[in-house]
Amino acid sequence: MSKTDILLEINHLSTSFRIKDDYFAAVDDVTLTLRKNEVLAIVGESGCGKSTLATSIVGLHNTENTKVDGEINYNNQNLVQMTDEQFNNVRGAEIGFIFQDPLSALNPLMRIEQQIEESLIYHTKLNKEERNKRVIELLQQVGIPNPERTAKQFPHQLSGGMRQRVMIAIALSCKPAVIIADEPTTALDVTIQAQILDLLKALQSETGAGIILITHDLGVVAEVADRVAVMYAGQVIEEAPVNELFTNPKHPYTRSLLNSIPQMNTEGQKLNVIHGIVPSLKNLPRTGCRFASRIPWMPQDIHEASPSMHEVAPDHFVRCTCWQRFHFEEESDVV
Amino acid sequence: MWKTVVRRILVMIPQLFVLSLIIFFLAQKMPGDPFSGLITPETDPSRIEELREQAGLNDPLPMQYVNWIKDVAQGDFGKSYTYKRSVSSLIGERAYNTFLLSLFSVILVYALAIPLGVIAGRYKDTFVDKTVVLYSFISYAIPTFVLSLIFLYVFGYQLSWFPTSGTVDVGIEEGTLSYYWNRIHHMLLPAITYAVLGTTGIIQYLRSEVIDAQTQDYVKTARSKGVPMRKVYTRHIFRNSLLPIAAFLGFTITGLLGGSIFIETIFGYPGMGQLFVNSVLTRDYSVITTLVMLFGFLTLLGSLLSDIIMSIVDPRIRID
Numbered sequence: 001m002s003k004t005d006i007l008l009e010i011n012h013l014s015t016s017f018r019i020k021d022d023y024f025a026a027v028d029d030v031t032l033t034l035r036k037n038e039v040l041a042i043v044g045e046s047g048c049g050k051s052t053l054a055t056s057i058v059g060l061h062n063t064e065n066t067k068v069d070g071e072i073n074y075n076n077q078n079l080v081q082m083t084d085e086q087f088n089n090v091r092g093a094e095i096g097f098i099f100q101d102p103l104s105a106l107n108p109l110m111r112i113e114q115q116i117e118e119s120l121i122y123h124t125k126l127n128k129e130e131r132n133k134r135v136i137e138l139l140q141q142v143g144i145p146n147p148e149r150t151a152k153q154f155p156h157q158l159s160g161g162m163r164q165r166v167m168i169a170i171a172l173s174c175k176p177a178v179i180i181a182d183e184p185t186t187a188l189d190v191t192i193q194a195q196i197l198d199l200l201k202a203l204q205s206e207t208g209a210g211i212i213l214i215t216h217d218l219g220v221v222a223e224v225a226d227r228v229a230v231m232y233a234g235q236v237i238e239e240a241p242v243n244e245l246f247t248n249p250k251h252p253y254t255r256s257l258l259n260s261i262p263q264m265n266t267e268g269q270k271l272n273v274i275h276g277i278v279p280s281l282k283n284l285p286r287t288g289c290r291f292a293s294r295i296p297w298m299p300q301d302i303h304e305a306s307p308s309m310h311e312v313a314p315d316h317f318v319r320c321t322c323w324q325r326f327h328f329e330e331e332s333d334v335v
Numbered sequence: 336m337w338k339t340v341v342r343r344i345l346v347m348i349p350q351l352f353v354l355s356l357i358i359f360f361l362a363q364k365m366p367g368d369p370f371s372g373l374i375t376p377e378t379d380p381s382r383i384e385e386l387r388e389q390a391g392l393n394d395p396l397p398m399q400y401v402n403w404i405k406d407v408a409q410g411d412f413g414k415s416y417t418y419k420r421s422v423s424s425l426i427g428e429r430a431y432n433t434f435l436l437s438l439f440s441v442i443l444v445y446a447l448a449i450p451l452g453v454i455a456g457r458y459k460d461t462f463v464d465k466t467v468v469l470y471s472f473i474s475y476a477i478p479t480f481v482l483s484l485i486f487l488y489v490f491g492y493q494l495s496w497f498p499t500s501g502t503v504d505v506g507i508e509e510g511t512l513s514y515y516w517n518r519i520h521h522m523l524l525p526a527i528t529y530a531v532l533g534t535t536g537i538i539q540y541l542r543s544e545v546i547d548a549q550t551q552d553y554v555k556t557a558r559s560k561g562v563p564m565r566k567v568y569t570r571h572i573f574r575n576s577l578l579p580i581a582a583f584l585g586f587t588i589t590g591l592l593g594g595s596i597f598i599e600t601i602f603g604y605p606g607m608g609q610l611f612v613n614s615v616l617t618r619d620y621s622v623i624t625t626l627v628m629l630f631g632f633l634t635l636l637g638s639l640l641s642d643i644i645m646s647i648v649d650p651r652i653r654i655d
């Protein structure tokens with residue numbers, strides 16, 4: 001991979017929320033890169049900081065109670081340092097964003113065409129007529145069967161899948177180099193999920209955009225991702241190309257996630273759930289291995305004192321050393 | 336849509352019928368009648384009895400009810416015993432006065448409340464917001480009659496900026512410019528009083544709607560498109576925040592005829608509110624029953640109107 005392929009470079013990014021008088025980092029020193037033409041998946045359970053990370057990239061955190069430190073380099077600019085006005089030239093134009101729930105993400109009082117047109121108004125010089133044409137074109141591109149009709153409709157008149165296609169059309173409208181999709185299929189039926197993922201994949205090969213796909217569903221990852229970053233408690237704990245991750249998972253968290261996928265062929269086998277829950281922001285362990293509390297049967301000395309990322313294979317990084325001796329809970333571990 | 340409207344109006348008929356029964360029998364239960372006020376030690380009891388007989392007050396109740404409903408159905412609401420004139424012309428005149436005052440007041444209310452509520456919500460927790468919230472708490476805590484009396488005393492009597500009662504000074508030629516100005520001048524103080532008190536609810540409501548809308552996903556979407564903050568407010572947040580206000584608009588419009596009992600009474604403004612109080616005090620049955628019927632009808636109409644307005648402003652709501 002050459003340096004010029006890099007679209008987005010996230011360096012030591014920390015995003016902290018204020019709770020009462022203290023700030024707590026929900027994204028804690030994350031470093032990631034996104035290259036052209038690739039789908040980078042970010043996976044992890046709910047509450048691991050995935051949305052916080054995504055929102056930081058488009059600068060949509062409320063500045064009154066959120067602090068963002070570190071760098072997000074795009075096009076030789078550090079997005080973190082931008083004013084809201086400067087950022088408005090990036091959002092929508094260079095970075096498109098797709099939300100989880102397309103019903104609440106669309107304004108209920110505006111026609112579809114108005115909502116797609118809105119980004120065109122602020123980022124292009126197209127006149128009204130050209131914008132209308134572009135709206136229809138976009139609706140066609142995202143596979144909406146009757147674009148002229150849909151353009152005039154309101155969000156509640158469309159099905160969930162159609163709404164998400166509209167959201168994608170909005171994100172694509174100004175041909176952004178980066179698309180961030182935060183759980184774009186979570187709110188949809190399973191059959192529709194596959195269609196939306198296919199669409200994203202197809203659009204990507206058409207436009208060459210880099211996609212950051214956030215999900216808690218490893219099935220989705222397997223289907224579309226090129227590279228995967230696994231997040232736990234605000235940190236990236238493993239990063240690898242998709243095949244490598246599925247065939248050679250290292251970190252206990254990654255292995256536990258994979259292990260918890262229900263298997264179709266092993267009927268009657270009990271579901272493997274991960275011990276405990278993701279700690280809340282205030283109760284996050286800030287020192288040592290953050291995953292330690294969820295594998296209590298493992299001895300404490302398997303963890304690094306200050307876990308850092310280690311390259312265990314080309315392009316495959318793992319945090320902490322606990323993976324070397326980790327095993328799943330056995331009968332003898334139960335106390 | 337018209338089908339629904341017609342159906343809804345037809346449904347009102349039985350509703351009004353039930354209302355009329357309730358009103359009629361409640362009126363019967365009121366102690367005394369229009370003639371009890373005339374009784375003095377010198378009155379000949381047989382004279383009173385004669386009047387009662389003439390007015391049909393000695394007929395059996397069902398017959399009285401049927402006679403009343405028959406007249407009402409023909410648009411004859413009877414005569415006011417107190418004012419010695421037909422109820423419809425009396426109410427017509429008062430309704431006109433009240434309508435003018437209410438319209439003026441409601442316009443003031445919205446002109447004040449919408450910007451204040453929106454600004455408070457947008458600049459939540461700032462000095463401006465705190466001032467607006469303080470104002471709305473104070474105006475919420477003050478009873479109508481207290482504020483009316485204070486305003487009347489200060490601006491009416493002490494400073495003499497405004498007339499203290501009536502709708503127009505005597506001796507001004509109708510139709511002239513100074514006549515209209517004089518009418519407005521008479522309405523100003525009661526309207527301002529009404530507005531100061533009436534804004535409270537709308538400000539609080541709108542403020543919380545705006546604060547709530549700010550965190551909605553569609554606002555994030557708009558921001559993620561790179562829409563400037565100012566436009567996010569005007570195109571997305573305000574429009575959605577104003578919806579619940581529109582939901583009350585129907586009631587507000589029909590409520591224009593209701594009038595405020597306190598304000599009209601204290602400011603000596605001859606409107607519906609004042610008429611209602613007076614007719615209760617003088618047991619003026621035909622006026623009371625007509626007024627209550629009218630208020631009931633207006634409430635039903637208000638709800639229909641609100642539904643129609645909502646179906647116009649909110650694409651998710653349709654009546655067909």
Ligand SMILES: Nc1ncnc2c1ncn2[C@@H]1O[C@H](COP(=O)(O)OP(=O)(O)O)[C@@H](O)[C@H]1O
Binds near residue numbers: 017018046048052280
């Ligand atoms: N605006 C906020 N204020 C305070 N805490 C927040 C806020 N948003 C998210 N959090 C907390 O940050 C953590 C990460 O949340 P989030 O990024 O939404 O996780 P994910 O998207 O992976 O489910 C959670 O503990 C969540 O409660």
Ligand SMILES: [Mg+2]
Binds near residue numbers: 050052183
């Ligand atoms: Mg999330």
